[in-house]
Amino acid sequence: MALDGTSTWSAFQAELDGIPLVTDPAQVARLSQDWSIFSPILTAQLAQKRADLVVCPTHLEQVLRVAKACVQHRIPITPRGTGTGNYGQAVPLYGGIVLDLSRMQRICWIKPGSARVEAGVKPLTLDRKAKEMGWEMRMIPSTFRTATLGGFVTGGSGGIGGIQFSGLAARGNVLAVQVVTLEDEPQVVELRGDALRGVNHGWGLNGIVTEVELPLAPAYPWAEWIVSFAEFENLMRFSQALAESDGIVKKLISCHAWPIPSYFTALKSSIPEGSHCVLVMVAEPSLEPLQELVSAWGGQVCYRKTPQEASKGLTLAEFAINHTTLHARAANPNLTYLAARFPRGETGIQAAVQVHEQFQRPEGPEVMLHIEFFRSNGTAGCSSLELVEFSTPERLEEIKAYQRTLGITFSNNHSHYIEDGMRASVQDVLDLKRWMDPYGLMNPGKTRLATPS
Ligand code: FAD
Numbered sequence: 001m002a003l004d005g006t007s008t009w010s011a012f013q014a015e016l017d018g019i020p021l022v023t024d025p026a027q028v029a030r031l032s033q034d035w036s037i038f039s040p041i042l043t044a045q046l047a048q049k050r051a052d053l054v055v056c057p058t059h060l061e062q063v064l065r066v067a068k069a070c071v072q073h074r075i076p077i078t079p080r081g082t083g084t085g086n087y088g089q090a091v092p093l094y095g096g097i098v099l100d101l102s103r104m105q106r107i108c109w110i111k112p113g114s115a116r117v118e119a120g121v122k123p124l125t126l127d128r129k130a131k132e133m134g135w136e137m138r139m140i141p142s143t144f145r146t147a148t149l150g151g152f153v154t155g156g157s158g159g160i161g162g163i164q165f166s167g168l169a170a171r172g173n174v175l176a177v178q179v180v181t182l183e184d185e186p187q188v189v190e191l192r193g194d195a196l197r198g199v200n201h202g203w204g205l206n207g208i209v210t211e212v213e214l215p216l217a218p219a220y221p222w223a224e225w226i227v228s229f230a231e232f233e234n235l236m237r238f239s240q241a242l243a244e245s246d247g248i249v250k251k252l253i254s255c256h257a258w259p260i261p262s263y264f265t266a267l268k269s270s271i272p273e274g275s276h277c278v279l280v281m282v283a284e285p286s287l288e289p290l291q292e293l294v295s296a297w298g299g300q301v302c303y304r305k306t307p308q309e310a311s312k313g314l315t316l317a318e319f320a321i322n323h324t325t326l327h328a329r330a331a332n333p334n335l336t337y338l339a340a341r342f343p344r345g346e347t348g349i350q351a352a353v354q355v356h357e358q359f360q361r362p363e364g365p366e367v368m369l370h371i372e373f374f375r376s377n378g379t380a381g382c383s384s385l386e387l388v389e390f391s392t393p394e395r396l397e398e399i400k401a402y403q404r405t406l407g408i409t410f411s412n413n414h415s416h417y418i419e420d421g422m423r424a425s426v427q428d429v430l431d432l433k434r435w436m437d438p439y440g441l442m443n444p445g446k447t448r449l450a451t452p453s
Pocket of ligand 1: 034035080081084089101140142149157159204205209321323443
């Protein structure tokens with residue numbers, strides 16, 4: 001797909017007069033990539049993909065003008081926040097424009113329990129503002145300093161806070177979105193509740209999100225501890241018990257099999273050599289019961305930060321979720337990861353222990369378990385962004401096949417097709433696409449069902 005025969009890029013650009021553009025080839029190349037670099041498979045497929053132009057609207061009226069011009073000239077649009085997505089979602093596969101929404105930075109309002117912001121506002125900005133009123137975001141991605149909230153809702157899945165509130169897909173965790181459609185006459189549409197489900201983790205396949213409305217949680221003073229264990233099984237059992245301790249208010253339970261703790265440069269001097277550890281964020285009043293639980297499971301608290309200390313600089317949030325992968329790859333660029341979900345309860349713990357043992361090798365483990373506990377449908381669950389020493393795509397499949405025999409399931413984080421990702425179904429994404437994007441301009445090539453010829 002490209003401009004039609006009679007149009008030229010300069011005519012298109014003239015229609016965007018007054019809207020910030022990026023034309024410098026090096027900048028365009030940079031803004032055409034995302035963090036799919038964690039996957040050697042995606043890197044090989046996407047590294048050379050480029051937009052023709054990057055357009056950076058600063059407010060809604062400009063987004064409407066861009067949408068209209070793109071419809072008129074049939075120009076593909078790849079929306080972008082700050083490009084921290086991991087599946088190549090923000091990489092333009094068919095040229096056209098990258099629509100950079102990170103300059104839309106207005107906080108529309110914050111009130112007790114909820115907030116509304118423009119798409120380019122960062123989680124950190126909203127979280128800080130809400131805390132001034134005694135509230136905070138229910139969950140933040142570990143990229144809370146850099147990602148946008150528009151990108152989080154359309155490209156992310158959840159984050160720190162998920163052990164209390166589950167993921168973004170859970171009903172009630174995104175209240176509303178404002179979306180610009182790609183119809184002949186682009187519309188500004190408000191979607192609320194179930195009607196927005198096709199936009200949430202919809203990878204920008206249907207419309208351009210210009211505002212998001214999110215629920216807030218009461219803000220707690222969060223203390224940060226690292227608890228180490230000599231035995232991997234005890235790490236898992238302690239973490240499961242903590243996840244199920246309803247009276248302990250918590251925000252993060254992030255487990256790491258050795259040698260992952262050795263990749264955490266800023267933390268490793270605190271963590272005993274050779275031990276497995278769990279990074280924990282709990283509300284300060286929950287520290288006493290947490291200590292009791294640690295003692296009951298034979299753990300050792302090797303790192304403690306008060307909420308005051310934790311709020312300055314280093315936070316454990318930036319060692320969890322895919323920040324674990326980031327730190328690990330800084331130490332060993334050959335590492336990649338698999339996105340797995342474990343069975344609940346005892347079966348899950350036994351599966352984790354078996355995987356941990358199965359892939360040990362004399363030269364170091366081929367698979368290292370990094371497990372995040374979260375809440376889902378009212379109970380504690382765990383998912384893994386397990387680190388793998390990469391050899392071949394076929395070997396990744398063998399590793400997954402073994403784990404499937406233990407009841408572990410996977411989403412394919414090495415694919416740029418939305419069908420292969422975390423969604424159980426993409427029907428609601430495509431239903432909205434049919435309405436909002438009749439010419440198939442939005443993020444083409446990211447669904448198997450509507451791949452341009
Ligand atoms: P982008 O990567 O720019 O875009 C993501 C997708 O959304 C793309 O498909 C894009 O086309 C679309 N999009 C972006 N903005 C809009 C818009 N306004 N309208 C329509 N479509 C849009 N994810 C988590 O969920 N939780 C984590 O804790 C987490 N940790 C991470 C850690 C690291 C180190 C890295 C590299 C990634 C991590 N991610 C995590 C993935 C990513 O950071 C999040 O999904 C993030 O919120 C994406 O925001 P972004 O602004 O960078 O979006």
